[in-house]
Amino acid sequence: MLIKNATTHYGTVTRFLHWTIFILFIWQYLSAAIMTHVGRDNTLLGLTQGDYYDWHKSIGMILLILAIIRLVWRKTTPLPDWAPTLSLSEQAISHRNELWLYWCMFLLPISGYVFVMAGGFGVKLFGLYPLPNPIGKTPWLATATLAIHIIASYAAVVFIAWHAGLGLKHHLYDRDGFLNRMLPFRKP
Numbered sequence: 550m551l552i553k554n555a556t557t558h559y560g561t562v563t564r565f566l567h568w569t570i571f572i573l574f575i576w577q578y579l580s581a582a583i584m585t586h587v588g589r590d591n592t593l594l595g596l597t598q599g600d601y602y603d604w605h606k607s608i609g610m611i612l613l614i615l616a617i618i619r620l621v622w623r624k625t626t627p628l629p630d631w632a633p634t635l636s637l638s639e640q641a642i643s644h645r646n647e648l649w650l651y652w653c654m655f656l657l658p659i660s661g662y663v664f665v666m667a668g669g670f671g672v673k674l675f676g677l678y679p680l681p682n683p684i685g686k687t688p689w690l691a692t693a694t695l696a697i698h699i700i701a702s703y704a705a706v707v708f709i710a711w712h713a714g715l716g717l718k719h720h721l722y723d724r725d726g727f728l729n730r731m732l733p734f735r736k737p
């Protein structure tokens with residue numbers, strides 16, 4: 550398996566980044582659901598609400614770094630050709646959708662970060678290291694970025710659903726091996 554992308558499939562670096570980011574996104578939605586519902590004095594699996602907030606924010610910051618690496622990698626490595634089984638309209642919509650997915654990968658962590666800084670909540674990386682607050686308490690900015698964070702989190706679900714739905718339809722219904730272009734340890 551090549552490190553760089555080939556003409557028929559993605560290489561190991563793209564695959565690693567793709568699925569690591571996917572798994573961490575699942576954690577983000579899971580931790581968000583827990584931290585906003587568990588209640589201040591309760592614990593879940595031995596972790597307090599504050600622990601879930603810390604881990605949501607910390608993994609979110611890691612996701613921002615991974616998104617930067619991923620974008621740089623995409624810009625400097627040639628993309629594979631489109632799968633021959635994708636229609637022209639599917640190619641056009643997928644291209645637009647991938648752009649929106651990149652917007653979400655950046656907008657979500659940046660809006661989350663600005664919200665907690667402008668709201669005066671801060672970030673304690675993995676519950677250990679408090680980050681400096683370069684923004685300072687700014688209530689209007691906190692309100693605006695919280696709204697962006699929530700809207701982007703719903704929008705991302707729509708884009709991911711379309712993206713995964715198209716891949717699964719091709720792979721399972723059309724049986725064209727489409728997912729093998731991205732799944733780990735698979736050859737197209």
Ligand code: HEM
Nearest residue numbers: 563567570571574623647650709713716717727728730731
């Ligand atoms: C957080 C969720 C996801 C995000 C943000 C995401 C994002 C992307 C992006 C941006 C690409 C283009 C290649 C690149 O720039 O790396 C891509 C390709 C791909 N993704 Fe995802 N993806 C997600 C989840 C999924 C899921 C759940 C599946 C499968 C069920 C999937 C299957 C694929 C496949 C097969 C390709 C290659 C498409 C092609 O050959 O044209 N992705 N993904």
Ligand code: HEM
Nearest residue numbers: 577578581605606609610612657658661662665672699702
């Ligand atoms: C890709 C990264 C991220 C994803 C996918 C994500 C996702 C989410 C989701 C789904 C929610 C629940 C929204 C709702 O109430 O319906 C949420 C809430 C929240 N997120 Fe994130 N987030 C990310 C990054 C971050 C970062 C980096 C921070 C801070 C440094 C952060 C801070 C917060 C906070 C404080 C809340 C609770 C807001 C409230 O009080 O309602 N998030 N996030």
